[in-house]
Amino acid sequence: MIRFGIVLALCHIAFAGIPYSGPYLSKNSIYPGQQQQQKYDSAKYPGQQYFASNRSQYENTALLASKFSHLTKTWVAGSNPLPPSAYIGGVLLEGLKESRLSQGIFIRDGDDDLVLPQSFDARQRWPECPSLNVVRNQGCCGSCWAVSAAAAMTDRWCIHSKGKDQFTFGGHDLLSCCHNCGRGCLGGWLGPAWQYWVEQGISSGGPYNSQQGCHPYPIDVCSSGDEEVPTPKCLKKCRSGYNLPDAFQDRHYGRVAYSLPTEEEKIMEEIYRNGPVQASYRLYLDFMAYKSGVYRHTWGPLQGGHAVVILGWGEENGVKYWLCKNQWGAEWGDRGFFKIVRGENHLAFEEDVHAGLPSYKRDPSGYY
Numbered sequence: 001m002i003r004f005g006i007v008l009a010l011c012h013i014a015f016a017g018i019p020y021s022g023p024y025l026s027k028n029s030i031y032p033g034q035q036q037q038q039k040y041d042s043a044k045y046p047g048q049q050y051f052a053s054n055r056s057q058y059e060n061t062a063l064l065a066s067k068f069s070h071l072t073k074t075w076v077a078g079s080n081p082l083p084p085s086a087y088i089g090g091v092l093l094e095g096l097k098e099s100r101l102s103q104g105i106f107i108r109d110g111d112d113d114l115v116l117p118q119s120f121d122a123r124q125r126w127p128e129c130p131s132l133n134v135v136r137n138q139g140c141c142g143s144c145w146a147v148s149a150a151a152a153m154t155d156r157w158c159i160h161s162k163g164k165d166q167f168t169f170g171g172h173d174l175l176s177c178c179h180n181c182g183r184g185c186l187g188g189w190l191g192p193a194w195q196y197w198v199e200q201g202i203s204s205g206g207p208y209n210s211q212q213g214c215h216p217y218p219i220d221v222c223s224s225g226d227e228e229v230p231t232p233k234c235l236k237k238c239r240s241g242y243n244l245p246d247a248f249q250d251r252h253y254g255r256v257a258y259s260l261p262t263e264e265e266k267i268m269e270e271i272y273r274n275g276p277v278q279a280s281y282r283l284y285l286d287f288m289a290y291k292s293g294v295y296r297h298t299w300g301p302l303q304g305g306h307a308v309v310i311l312g313w314g315e316e317n318g319v320k321y322w323l324c325k326n327q328w329g330a331e332w333g334d335r336g337f338f339k340i341v342r343g344e345n346h347l348a349f350e351e352d353v354h355a356g357l358p359s360y361k362r363d364p365s366g367y368y
Contacts, residue, residue, distance in 0.1 A: 056083075056084075056085040056226065058083065058084050058085075059083055060079065060083050060084075061077075061078070061079055061080040061082075061083070061084055061288055061289040062078065062079035062289075064077075064084050064285070064286070064288060064289045064300075065077035065078050065079070065289040067299065067300075068286055068298050068299035068300070069289075071298050071299060072293075072296075072298050073296075074293050074294040074295075074296055074316075074317070074319050074341075075290065075291075075292065075293030075294055075295045075296065075339075076290075076291045076292045076293050077286065077289040077290065077291060078289060078291040079289075079291075080288065080289065080290075080291070080331065080332045080333065081329075081331045081332070082221060082222070082328075082329075082332070084285065084288040084289070085222065085224075085226075086140065086221055086222040087288045087328050087332070088138065088140065088141065088142050088144070088222075089142060089144055089187075089283040089303060089304045089305055089306035089307075090138070090141070090142030090143050090144040090145055090185075090186075090187045090188065090304070090305070090306065090307070091144060091145050091187060091188070091189065091190070091280040091283075091304065091305025091306055091307050091352075092182050092183065092187040092188060092189055092305065093282075093304065093305045095189065096189060096280070096305070096352060099189035099190070099191045099192055100190075100191045100259045100352060100354075101191040101194060101195060101257055101258050101259045101354060102258060102259065103258060103259050103260065103261055104256075104258030104259070104260065104270075104355070114269065114272075116265065116268050116269060116272055117272075118314070118315060119312070119313065119314035119315065120268070120271065120272060120312040120313055120314070120323075121311060121312040121314075121323060122155070122159075122271065122275060122276050122311040122312050123311065123312075126155075126158070126159050126163070126275070128158070128162070128163030129155060129158035129159055129163055129166075130166075131151070131154045131155050131158055131166070131168065132155050132276070132311065134151070135325060135326070135327065135329060135330040135335070135336030135337070136148075136150075136151055136171070136207065136217075136327040137207065137208065137217075137221065137327060137328060137329040138171070138219070138327045138328070139208060139217070139219035139220050139221050139222070139229070140219060140220065140221055140222035140223070140227050140229045141175070141184075141185035141219045141229050141231075142185050142186055142187045142188075142304075143171060143175045143184070143185055143188070143219070144306050144307040144308070144327060145181065145182065145187070145188035145189060145190055145193055145280070145307045146171045146174040146175040146178075146181070146188060146193060147171040147175075147217075147327045148278050148307045148308050148309050148325075148327055149174060149190065149193040149194060149197075149278050149307070149354075150169040150170060150171045150174055150202065150205075151169075151276075151309050151325065151327065152275075152276045152277060152278045152309045152355065153169045153197055153202065153254065153356070153358070154167065154168050154169045155275050155276045155309070156274065156275045156276070156355070156356070156357065156358055157169070157252065157358045159274070159275040160274070160275070160357065160358050160360075161358075161360065165360065167204060167252050168204050168205065168206060168212070168213055169197075169202045169203075169204065169205070169252070170202065170203055170204050170205015170206070170213050170214065170215045170216070170217065171205060171217050172203075172205045172215040172216070172217050172218055172232060172235075173202050173203040173205065173214070173215050173234075173235075173247065173251075174193055174196060174197075174202050175188075175231065175232065176231060176232045176233060176234040176235070177196075177200070177234040178192065178193060178196040178200070180192045180195075180196070181193050181196060183231075184231025184232075185219075185229055185230065185231040186231070187304070187305070190278055190279075190280055190307055190352060190354040191257075191259060191354055193354075194254065194257035194258075194278075194354050194355070194356045195257050197253065197254035197257060197356060198253060198254040198255065198256065198257050198356065198359075200251070201251030201252055201253040201362075202251055202252065202253075203215055203238070203247045203250040203251050204250055204252075205217055208220050211239070211241065213242070213250075214238035214239065214242050214244065214247055214250040215235060215238065215239065215247065216239065218232045219232070221329070235247060236248070238250060252358070252359075252362075253358070253359045253362045254356040254357065254358055254359060255356070255357045255358060255359035255362075256356055256357050257354070257355075257356035258354070258355065258356065259352070259353060259354050260277065260353040260354070260355065262345060262350050262351050262353075263350075264342060264343040264350065267310070267350060267353055268313055270353075270355055271310060271311070271312060271313075274355065274357065275355075276309045276310060276311050276325075277309070277310050277353050277354065277355040278307060278308070278309055278310075278353065278354050278355065279307065279308060279309075279310050279322075279324075279349055279350070279352065279353045279354075280305055280306065280307045280348075280351075280352040281305070281306060281307075281308075281340075281346075281347040281348055281349040281352075282297075282302060282305060282306075282347040282348055283302070283303045283304055283305060283306035283347075284297045284299075284300050284301065284302055284303060284347070285299070285300030285301055285303055286298050286299045286300045287303075287306075290332075290333045290334075290338050291333060291334065292333075292334050293316070293339065294316050294317075294319045294321040294339045294340065294341060295338055295339060295340045295341070296340075296341050296346060297346070297347055308324045308325060308326050308327070308338075309324060309325040310322050310323070310324050310353070311323045311324065311325055311337075313342055314339075316339065319341065320341070320342040320343050321339035321340060321341060321342050322339065322340050322341075322342045322349070323337065323339055324337065324338050324339070324340060325337050326338060
């Protein structure tokens with residue numbers, strides 16, 4: 001059996017039980033989002049109106065697919081339930097490189113004979129973790145950076161507890177309270193989201209219109225193509241009826257956060273050992289019409305950036321792919337999942353990959 005650890009180059013994050021000396025909140029602290037709410041309300045995502053108007057040219061994804069379906073070779077385009085304008089990304093491409101965390105580097109003891117399988121699916125390896133099968137919906141908000149991060153954190157929390165500890169990290173808390181993460185519903189970055197998990201913790205939350213967790217997700221799908229939803233306010237209190245009154249008491253923390261090298265096998269090894277990771281990439285118009293197969297950009301203009309969860313990998317008809325989970329609802333694509341070309345850094349898919357490990361020893365006050 002291989003024992004391993006992770007170190008971070010030029011990194012200041014706590015790891016392996018070393019007390020973190022950073023800025024944790026005390027019970028009486030002002031929640032970070034409360035002072036800066038207006039920053040989100042007044043910010044404008046560069047090119048937001050252009051992306052929205054571009055998508056709104058097509059009433060539905062079936063019409064969109066008819067423009068290029070004859071050109072796709074490795075995947076099938078077709079009809080998804082919402083119009084293209086309702087499928088939103090949310091990763092800010094500006095500042096993306098600067099937002100990446102230090103890389104995690106594996107240090108192994110003993111035999112270095114790990115042979116990665118030709119195909120891998122985290123849902124099959126860790127069946128004790130039902131969250132791996134859950135497809136979230138970011139709704140009418142450019143919150144993919146927050147919602148997919150919370151999904152991967154939830155999966156890893158379960159995996160590293162061997163299924164004994166189930167906690168659903170909510171997208172609401174991360175979206176509305178992490179102002180270093182970007183611009184809320186107008187877009188954000190992956191690295192600061194994982195760092196926020198380590199430094200401030202994240203409260204629980206279920207899907208829209210549910211009574212699950214401290215902060216259920218507050219945003220439904222778009223009702224029109226030109227709809228703009230403001231970033232929800234950062235809340236210090238949990239919803240009425242929850243078993244804890246303060247969000248501070250509900251937060252669970254990460255122990256370490258890091259990025260991964262732009263190397264196919266390093267990303268595969270991280271998933272195989274520690275669970276799903278989060279990746280961002282360039283989002284193009286044709287992706288809204290994805291139904292099955294291995295996606296490769298074929299047609300249409302750039303729509304900004306997007307973030308998803310990578311669950312595994314494989315090969316289909318001689319084409320290597322990443323197995324991924326989107327957050328556009330279970331009715332989109334292949335029941336909410338999709339495959340994309342692997343090993344080519346297609347659409348910069350392997351450039352901005354982040355992950356972290358959970359901390360089970362930190363109490364709600366933020367201390368070990």
